[in-house]
Amino acid sequence: MARKQREDPQINSSSMADIAFLLLIFFLVTTTIANDRGLSLQLPPDPDDIEKTDIQIPERNLFKIQINSADKMLVEGEPFEQGPDELRKQIKEFVLNNGRDPESSDSPKEAIVSLKTDRGTTQEKFIEVIDAIQGAYYDMYADRVGVTNERWREIASDLTDPENKRIYDKGRGKTADGLEFPMNLSIAEPTKIGG
Amino acid sequence: MSKFKKKADTKQEIPTSALPDIIFMLLFFFMVTTVLREVTINVKQRIPDATQLRKLQRKSLVSYLYIGEPKKVEQWGSEPRIQANDVFIEPKDVTLWVTQEKDKLDEVERDQITIAMKVDKETQRGLVSDVELELRKANARKLLYTTLQEMEQ
Numbered sequence: 455m456a457r458k459q460r461e462d463p464q465i466n467s468s469s470m471a472d473i474a475f476l477l478l479i480f481f482l483v484t485t486t487i488a489n490d491r492g493l494s495l496q497l498p499p500d501p502d503d504i505e506k507t508d509i510q511i512p513e514r515n516l517f518k519i520q521i522n523s524a525d526k527m528l529v530e531g532e533p534f535e536q537g538p539d540e541l542r543k544q545i546k547e548f549v550l551n552n553g554r555d556p557e558s559s560d561s562p563k564e565a566i567v568s569l570k571t572d573r574g575t576t577q578e579k580f581i582e583v584i585d586a587i588q589g590a591y592y593d594m595y596a597d598r599v600g601v602t603n604e605r606w607r608e609i610a611s612d613l614t615d616p617e618n619k620r621i622y623d624k625g626r627g628k629t630a631d632g633l634e635f636p637m638n639l640s641i642a643e644p645t646k647i648g649g
Numbered sequence: 650m651s652k653f654k655k656k657a658d659t660k661q662e663i664p665t666s667a668l669p670d671i672i673f674m675l676l677f678f679f680m681v682t683t684v685l686r687e688v689t690i691n692v693k694q695r696i697p698d699a700t701q702l703r704k705l706q707r708k709s710l711v712s713y714l715y716i717g718e719p720k721k722v723e724q725w726g727s728e729p730r731i732q733a734n735d736v737f738i739e740p741k742d743v744t745l746w747v748t749q750e751k752d753k754l755d756e757v758e759r760d761q762i763t764i765a766m767k768v769d770k771e772t773q774r775g776l777v778s779d780v781e782l783e784l785r786k787a788n789a790r791k792l793l794y795t796t797l798q799e800m801e802q
Contacts, residue, residue: 467669474672481676485683489696489795490705490765497781497790523773573775577768578697580777581796585699592701603701611704643782644774 493584515559517548517567519583522647523574527583538586545590562594566638573644584639591637595625598635691725692717692732695770698799705793710761712750714743716777717769729772731780740776743783751789763791 498504519541520528527534529541549565551558559565567587571580589603596606599621606625609618627634692715705711715732719725730737733746751759764784768777784790 468665470669471665471672474669474676478672478676478679481679481683485679489797490708490711490793491702491798492765492793492795493699493701494703494705495792495794497785497792499790500786500788501782502786571774571778573773573778575774576770577772577774577777577794578770580774581697581699581794584794585701585796588701607701607703612706614706644778646775 493581493588495584511566512560514557515564515566517545517559517565519567519569519587521569521571521575521579521583523572525576525579538582538589541583541586542590542593545587546594549590549594562635563633566640568640568642570642571644573646575644587639588637591639595635598627599625688713688732688735690715690732691720691737692730693720693769693771694767696767696795696797697770699794699796700799702796702798703793705763705765707761707763710754710758711763711765711793712747713765713767714780715767716772716780717767718771729769729776731776740779740783743780744787747784747787747789760788761791762789763793764789765793765795767795 518528518530519534522528529544534541545567548558548567549562551560551565552562553560569583569587592603592606592610596603599606601609601621609621609625613619613622626636694715694717713733716729718727718729719737725737731740731743732738733743738746747762747764751762754762766777766780781792784792
């Protein structure tokens with residue numbers, strides 16, 4: 455009798471770790487870490503709603519990027535072989551020209567980056583170019599308010615905070631009659647030429 | 650001599666009684682940070698890299714479109730397709746799909762709907778731009794191309 459009472463009444467819990475491991479692996483396999491980060495873009499309104507008016511934009515205010523179905527680029531009519539960093543630099547020079555170079559833009563307000571692709575262009579190339587254009591603009595906005603590019607994107611992502619909204623409006627030069635420094639990105643309908 | 654013998658008697662085992670707690674902690678971490686996969690993705694998803702990522706604030710306002718080559722080529726062919734929820738749709742059906750997605754939201758927030766497009770790298774622009782045109786017609790103009798973070802030099 456006495457011997458029996460001395461025995462430990464504990465449940466053996468050494469397999470607990472195995473059970474927990476099993477659960478852990480199950481969750482690892484069946485779930486995805488939510489990826490909701492990416493390049494954000496605002497599409498223009500329904501083409502049927504836009505009044506068809508012929509607006510003549512001076513050649514100097516257009517920065518033309520064309521991509522064909524073989525993912526080769528033409529920038530301002532010249533073949534472009536360098537990487538996205540060079541493109542980013544050229545866009546910044548174009549936008550910040552302020553009328554100095556007669557071939558380049560009048561002011562940031564009027565500068566337009568025009569992107570035309572082919573139906574055969576891959577999404578990868580398209581993303582690379584959009585990334586370069588947005589990168590150039592975010593750099594310039596960040597410079598205007600004296601923050602880093604990364605911080606600017608954080609601010610632009612959360613406009614519910616009034617302080618962020620203030621910085622955001624300052625960066626884009628918001629006045630009563632529109633923006634002084636808008637991101638004029640025009641994405642044209644893709645061509646069907648191929649080649 | 651007897652002194653040395655005593656030392657050799659000490660237990661060599663590492664106590665593992667805290668192991669289950671550690672594993673449970675990991676488990677809870679994963680349970681909290683992840684979401685269960687809602688749809689089975691039937692198209693290839695090689696997501697492109699980009700540097701200028703922005704984060705979505707309100708996840709409840711986001712609807713996802715998956716575009717890419719079908720995984721089961723013998724069943725669906727090798728042409729890139731659009732997947733919405735669990736079915737393949739044609740570009741012309743996008744307007745209807747947007748309306749359905751908008752109906753799920755509160756009336757005041759319907760205009761703020763964001764479409765996140767997860768597009769495979771090799772997909773051609775033609776198909777994607779057809780979808781974009783339909784989105785413009787459906788007045789769902791906030792768009793996000795889901796990308797991965799590329800390391801900046």
